[in-house]
Amino acid sequence: GAVVSQHPSRVICKSGTSVKIECRSLDFQATTMFWYRQFPKQSLMLMATSNEGSKATYEQGVEKDKFLINHASLTLSTLTVTSAHPEDSSFYICSARPTGTGNQPQHFGDGTRLSIL
Amino acid sequence: GESVGLHLPTLSVQEGDNSIINCAYSNSASDYFIWYKQESGKGPQFIIDIRSNMDKRQGQRVTVLLNKTVKHLSLQIAATQPGDSAVYFCAENSIAGNMLTFGGGTRLMVKP
Numbered sequence: 125g126a127v128v129s130q131h132p133s134r135v136i137c138k139s140g141t142s143v144k145i146e147c148r149s150l151d152f153q154a155t156t157m158f159w160y161r162q163f164p165k166q167s168l169m170l171m172a173t174s175n176e177g178s179k180a181t182y183e184q185g186v187e188k189d190k191f192l193i194n195h196a197s198l199t200l201s202t203l204t205v206t207s208a209h210p211e212d213s214s215f216y217i218c219s220a221r222p223t224g225t226g227n228q229p230q231h232f233g234d235g236t237r238l239s240i241l
Numbered sequence: 242g243e244s245v246g247l248h249l250p251t252l253s254v255q256e257g258d259n260s261i262i263n264c265a266y267s268n269s270a271s272d273y274f275i276w277y278k279q280e281s282g283k284g285p286q287f288i289i290d291i292r293s294n295m296d297k298r299q300g301q302r303v304t305v306l307l308n309k310t311v312k313h314l315s316l317q318i319a320a321t322q323p324g325d326s327a328v329y330f331c332a333e334n335s336i337a338g339n340m341l342t343f344g345g346g347t348r349l350m351v352k353p
Contacts, residue, residue: 130284156339165249167330167343168285217284219341229275230341232284 126152128220130233138241139210145203145236147174147218153198154220158230159191162215174201198223208240249328251348260318260351264331264344269312271333275341276305276316278327285330288316318349326351 127150135143147157155176160168172193173181180193190212192204201220205212215237219230254260266274272293277285291298291305291314298305304317314331331344 128284158339158341167345170340170342173339219284221339229287229290231287232277234284235282237282 126220126222126231128218128231128233130218130236132236133234134237134239136239136241137208140207141240143205143208143238145205145216145218145238147201147203147220147233149199149220149222149231152220152222154201155198155223157195157201157218157220159193159201159203160217160219162217162235164215168217171203174203176201205238208238210240213238213240249346249348251350253350253352254321256323256351256353257320260316260321260325260349262316262318262329262347262349264314264316264347266312266314266331266333266342266344268333268342269309271342273334274305274307274314275332275334276303276314277330277332277343278325279330279346280327288329321349321351323351323353325349 129148131146157174159171161171162168170183171186174193174195176195182188195201215235217235219232221230275290276288278288279285289300289303289305291307296307302319306315328346328348330346332341334341
């Protein structure tokens with residue numbers, strides 16, 4: 125089955141640090157990947173859609189300069205939380221769908237727990 | 242199930258019983274629906290999906306029912322096991338589109 129790998133699984137860092145999270149599709153190509161944020165006991169909220177070779181599409185209320193997305197290849201998207209602050213602490217999850225499969229489910233990584241001190 | 246404030250609705254069942262988890266969706270244009278299972282500290286895991294041209298689909302121990310008239314989706318788990326304990330999310334999508342919209346989630350607790 126389609127596997128999505130996310131790294132790191134957990135990050136603890138000081139306020140003001142920038143943190144990069146990687147999302148890789150291991151056995152398929154993904155033109156589009158998705159980044160979600162999840163607060164405790166809540167559902168997943170889409171932050172942005174990452175498009176290979178072009179700019180990401182951000183959801184309303186998500187600062188593109190704060191959450192930098194790069195999708196440089198068909199198997200890798202990165203999310204960089206710039207100058208992170210305690211309010212950025214959350215569970216960040218990426219997903220991907222094999223290219224050309226619009227009617228197939230998205231496959232999710234195991235998330236990154238970000239804790240800003 | 243839909244979240245109420247910061248608290249997920251919880252369904253508690255005895256091991257071996259059947260579980261039914263409900264979801265109301267909002268977009269009448271949605272034509273593809275998915276159930277995901279999320280265990281603590283992990284990403285959502287695909288369980289089963291259904292397209293709008295169907296009203297029922299069965300998998301291994303799971304059945305999804307779709308009622309487009311009232312925009313309602315349910316997940317039935319037969320002979321619930323302790324390993325089924327998790328948070329379950331429904332998600333809706335348009336086949337022509339890219340984005341998933343997640344429901345609020347329901348926590349399933351299985352008592353041994």
